[in-house]
Each structure stands twice: as C-alpha cells, then as structure tokens.
Amino acid sequence: GAVVSQHPSWVICKSGTSVKIECRSLDFQATTMFWYRQFPKQSLMLMATSNEGSKATYEQGVEKDKFLINHASLTLSTLTVTSAHPEDSSFYICSARDSTGNTGELFFGEGSRLTVL
C-alpha cells in the first residue's frame, strides 16, 4: 500500500517554543492531507484539512493561528504548533489520499508524539 511518513516521531519542547511536524506521501501524490489529534483512550479528532496550493480548512474549535498548516507540494504538508503549551501535548497523526485514486481510503503516517514541558 501507499506510504505516508511523519517526522519527527516524537518531540519534547519547552513551553512557548514552536514545533514543526512534517507529513510526506512517499510513493504517491496527495492533493489533500488531513491532520488529526489523538488523546489517550480517545478517537482521532480531525483538526484540519490541508489542500495543496491553498489555505487549510480548520475544524470548529481549532485555532488556525496556533496550528499552522502548509501544503506547499503534492507530497508534503507541515503542521507547526506555535507557542506550544503543555495542553498541546498529544499524538498528532496525518493522513493522505492518493490523488489518482477514487476509493476514499486514507493512508496514515506513524504519528508524532509531542510533549510540551
């Protein structure tokens, strides 16, 4: 199947700093990528839809100025958590849909665990 890679897989940062997480589709092009957040023992909550070449679409309650998303190419989307605080500590997961496919299947990255001290 198609491969989606996230980097870093885990990161620890100090409160107030910014952290960038990358999501890459390795063997396919993705005009649309999705960013999710997963809390312990809970489901994946969609944060935003990242569209190549245009602004991301954020879900209700997600601060777009805090979670900056950039989708500059068909294989890369980035999520930057700005001025991170301990409550931003979470597991962030990206997914991508093959632009040439029509099945609706999403391919998921390994996830990035963020810990803010």
Next chain:
Amino acid sequence: AQSVSQHNHHVILSEAASLELGCNYSYGGTVNLFWYVQYPGQHLQLLLKYFSGDPLVKGIKGFEAEFIKSKFSFNLRKPSVQWSDTAEYFCAVNKGSQGNLIFGKGTKLSVKP
C-alpha cells in the same frame, strides 16, 4: 450530528474465541465504510473497506465485516482471535470518495494467550 459509534471500549478475549466488534453510523445515503487497526506503538492500518457490492467484506488477517444498511451497522468479526490481534480497532465512515473520514472512539481488544 453525524457520528460513528463503537459500542465496546475494551474487549478481553482468550485465544481462539470469536470476536465481534460493533459499529453503527448515523449518516443517510451512500457511505463508504472502513475498519482500521492500530497495533501497540504502530500507526493505523487498513483492515478492510466497503464501497458497494457484496455486503460481507473480507479483510486481512482473517477479519471480515458485514454491512447491514437497514441497521446502519458495519460490525467487524473474526472467528478465532490470536494473541497478535491485541490492538485498538477503529471504525470509520465517509460520504463519497473525497470526504474526510469520521472515526469512532475505538475499541481496545486484549487477547489473553
């Protein structure tokens, strides 16, 4: 509100027991249905999917799921579980091929050897 419900939060079984995990959704019209699995420390992987046709779908590792439109359900089954099936299982739904996936809260399966 549109939602996906997974009935069981945590299921504990012994090896060789049969498994059925419930999933119900609240969308009307045509939907695509998925089951994903997340093994400990790993990323989400697709188990199986339903788009159309035979409502009984076969997936990887001996899993299957049945789409019952009248019940808005897509339950996951396996006749005989193994210790290696210990994982978290997520049901997901989307409307159309370009929509986002809406996930259930997940069911943690623990299989005792």
